[in-house]
Amino acid sequence: MTNLPVRMARWSAGHPWRGIASWFLFVALCLGIGMSVGGHAATTEDYRIGEAGRAEAMAAEGGLQQKPVEHVLVTGTGTAAGAAAKDAAARMKRLPEVESVSAPIRAKDGTALRVDVTLKGSELQGKDHVEPLLAQTADVQKAHPDVKVEETGSPSISKGVGELRDDDLARTEVIALPITLLTLLLVFGSFAVAVVPVVLALTSIAAAIGLSMLASHVFPDAGVGASIILLIGMAVGVDYTLFYLKREREERARSGGRLNARATVEIAAATSGRSVVVSGLAVAVSSATLYLADDVIFSSIATAAILVTLVAVVSSLTVLPAVLAKLGGWAERRAARRGRVQKAPRTGNGRITKAMLRPTGKHPAATLAVAVLAMLALAAPLLNLNLTDMGRDSHPRQIPAMQVYDRLNTAFPELKSMHQIVVKADAGQAGEVTAALRDLAARAGQDPLLAGTSELRTSPDQRIHLLELAVPHHVSTDEARRSLDRVRGEYVPQTVGKLHAETAVSGDIARYADYPEHQKSKLPFIVGALLLVTFAMTVWAFRSVVLGLLGVALNLLSAGAALGLLTLVFQGTWAEGLLDFTSTGSIGSRVPLFLFVILFGLSMDYQVFVISRIREAARRGVPTRQAVLDGVGGSASVVTSAAFVMVTVFASFVFIHIMELKQMGFALAVAVLLDAAVIRIMILPALMLLLGDRCWWPSRSMRPARDDAAGPALQNVG
Template identity: 65%
Template sequence: MRVARWSAHHPWRAIAGWIVFVIICLGGGLAIGGHAATSADFRVGEAGRAEALAAQGGLQQKPVERVLISAKGSGRLDEATADAVAQEVRGRMAGLAEVASVAAPIRSADGRAVRVDVTMKGPELEGKKHVAPLLAQTAEVRKAHPGLVVEESGSPSISEDVQGQRGDDLSRTELIALPVTLIVLLLVFRSVVMAVVPLLLSISSIMAGVGLSMVASHIFPDAGVGTNVILLIGMAVGVDYTLFYLKRDREERARSGGGLPRAAAVEIAAATSGRAVVVSGLAVAASSATLYLAGDVIFASLATGAIVVTLAAVVSSLTVLPALLATLGRRTPRRAARPRDGGLTSAVLRPVAGRPALTLGVAVAAMLVLAAPLSYMKLTDVGREAYSRDLPAMRAYDRVNAAFPELKAVNQVVVKAAPERRAQVLAALDALAHRVTADPLYAGRTRMRASADGRITLLEVPVAAYPSEKRAQTSLERLRADHIPATVGRLRGAEVAVTGDVARYADYPEHQKQRLPIILGALLLVTFAITARAFRSIVLGLAGVVLNLLSAAASLGVLTAVFQHRWAEGLLDFTSMGSIGSRVPLFLFVILFGLSMDYQVFTLSRIEEAVRRGVPARAAALDGIRGSAGVVTSAAIVMVTVFASFVPLHLIEMKQIGFSLAVAVLLDAFVIRLLILPALLLLLGRTAWWPSRRRAVPAPAPGALENVG
């Protein structure tokens, strides 16, 4: 740890260097700017292939806003008044530079509402950036006609509202996480100065991570979730790494009775906890990198955010942290830092040491019981119907769909063929339109569009059900399995694919299921390789993989039991989808495997130190776990606080991620590390370190470093 040693001897240079590093990262990111993902980046499965075909003919999805005009309360809408207001809306919207076209007014089947569809210029995902002028015009019409309900909804306005809500939620998360984290750190260190240090380093690491992610987004486009994961992971690992370092530094100074030079204490901390931090950081980064194998821009964005903020936290622990410890070392109380066995930890370990086999069996059985609901977990994409109804655009969305049920979802059949076969394609699509019109699963009239060159043709088939509903899913299955093969599927040489709201909802989870074995295999291999390499033990590598799988499975089981049912809706303020977001399990597996390495590496490092000093393997296991339990518990409380602060968020997927990670960390810190791991190590004895043949090495003595500093 030469870098940490240099930082301890040149603290002001190291502190200045870190500040410059953060400024360069954040300033460089802001100067270069981020690169947001485009619609093409989100395409997966058959739905993505169909979207690509449609885009070739200029038939891709456009940003559309719908203005709904209806009577207040249960009154009937006056047709003449509604028509006049609709024409006013058309005139106002047509004059906006952001608008490409305005459709003629459409009256609902019951005559109680009229809608005006407004198509915006530019790509679908860009609509939210330019929707404000449209909303302003709708507001003016609403103000001018107080006797009517005039409201607007559509992909751009919904995205704008969701983005604003997400920003507000993250602000509240910070207000919750930061004070609770500070309180925990104050209880741990009993020093304001030393409690503030982890927070400052975490925040600065997050700032550096945000800047680096903006630069990286030009290679891995930002899907809009990068900042979320940077905050989530940055606070967790930043505080953890600093906590490991600080505790070891204060233990060494307390153990020496105050006679150890401050730089020497930092050097010992760097050689022990510092090494564990580096290994843990690399494990989190390597585990997160497996998300790139998902072939999905959202997971790539999550991976990038996790990697850059973790590496920034590691860099801070090797540079500015040793410098701060060397500078502040004499200004903090030593009495509070004196190592203690911990009465609670000793009380827990006593029965474990007495009956390790029984403890292992009972603890593993309990974890398997928690994991049992995993057997009926249902994965689905998170559709718009899961968004909060606190959003004005979502309330309008509900009323638009109630008045015009055929707008709830649409299947889009895209056909690509040579221009000279256009007549055959049109005839086949016309036959398809007749079949679906006669099928009660579908609703409303079909609409056919074709590219200017005649190569691409698209048929829209509406369904009066939300994409998540059984009727919509059945309509897609029947379309792909029956109606298309009987019509356009018979055209030789033609390329046919189905996209639309329903196909996107169905194909995305299926895509994740196909990639999950690949990612999980890579994740297991990475976890095994890092643990085995760090401790030169194949047994510990295998044990790490099994324990991580156990904690991940148990937390997913608890997640399924809570969020896939309705009994906890009032407690956690959510509306159950009857399923789990398709991205949650994969994200949980990857991030948990990485974060679990924090505790695993730190705990095993303390045990390894005892083994190297010649302590018998079983005694070393108990000593190492007892010595690391305090800091692991403190770190777990901080991490659980950060993750749990995401549970109050409005977005159901973020709720599920925060909840599952909080549960996973609790189980990992208190069941895996205090019960299962010590019981396993006691049963394995020296075998746990196979094939390593470590010789006893004397512990670093203060006298050996008397010339340092």
């Protein structure tokens, strides 16, 4: 592990232009191959989960699967509204993207009409074919200015969500990039050096996007891959480069001109280079536990995080040494021309770090108790955590189709949601199944929780039957959930449940309810695997069981505190104006799992970097107490700078309008901030000070390191 970064750095620093050219060629190849092959988007089948998914598979077997449907809403009365609705229906029928068009349907209060337009293709493909329908709706509005003509539906809403997400992501780049550059400029005092981490992060992102297109043919892309690559790529790309670059500059200045640029690069590779490899592998392996969720969205997140992290590691081990060798060579020549020797950088603590470390060094037990209690207090709101699927109703109303969606549901409340009861039986039982489903519809028609309207369809081979019940409540309401419980727990068992047939219930509400339950069932396995991976990676990196246990406990503490703050902020309404959101009273069901996995991986960055510094000092014979204080203090500026960059990138996602992405960005920003400021500067050193040499158990002593890594570098003393 130590020799690999050194060998790669030695070649790259010895052939800098080849190394730089090879990297950009690699990026171009990744993008070119990815674009030529193209990505593979997840299909409707990939999203099927739980009983709802089983029902959808049965319906699809009989050709009764849910289709993409658009609704043209005509608001107005009299002949003008009727004429506009008929015109819309006639225009839609002529479009090749349209499968069927309903006759105009009038609202019960007579203030509006609607035309239902079913598109060809699968449910997820609707957004790709909806543009001609929207154009026709706009033409109908121009032709009938006396009434209001609008369009909404799953395809147009999905299209609007995608456009808003793309605009938001572009804005996050505008926010994050300048702040990142300014931070790096303050850290290094050189614009040329500050640009290096940003350029490498951006090229790593580009390469990862190309590779993700290839990977999508194995792990279908659920549409979140690009967002995760941008989110994680900027963070780890800048961080890994920062760790490496800071160490190289430190060693170069400390040598006082006795080591040339290639030698300092090799020393940095043997120290920070190793930390980058371990950290990157930790993020990748931690992210891989998301595959255990058996969910296409989490598979996409895992694939994106793994690819961009590994690419960022490769960039910091290959092209970065080449760039540093060139920059170092130029700096040496400038210093020689001016007759100056480079000054050694400050390696001591900054004022803030010194102030935070002072009570830790003097009173580690008290510091530990106060810090842990504070973190537990932040985690307390977790006791009231409410997880729900962030469905269509949670989408921001900045999307025009969502505004029309609200008006459509006001005029036609029976469209808010629905249940689908699917029955699979032998064709000879068709009569019995039909009778039982009609009985179910009659019972449901008397239920105040349901809309009283239903539709029964049967497959051509008479084997699959589908009964659709309208529900006048949004999927997120208690009434909708109670109606699902009643259908599954009473109406189905009392009717079709008595037949020898396979029965399942799907629909908007069932999808909304089943997804969080699926996640809850997978959570223990994933968290267990995550804890095991974190423990194993730490033990492998530092040969210490104690540090492995500490890593697990501290990651749990920071994740719990971040989730507690997330619950406090987003389940309430007090921060709505501050963060520009409308509270759903819940947290997205994917957010906690995403936070746990990604945070456990990213926390290893700081864990590995800080403990590596401590371990270096301890192996040189420095007493553990002093090694802890020196290691934490010496790495504080890098950790603080890296954390600030990460927090900036993650916090920029808080300005995104999509609720789950907003919550993910907030949670990660808070988690990284707490991890860097509280865990790594207060709790970790306090624990290590209290444990002393026991930190390194089962190693009996910290023997000085062999000079096998830095030795080759020292041979290049100039």
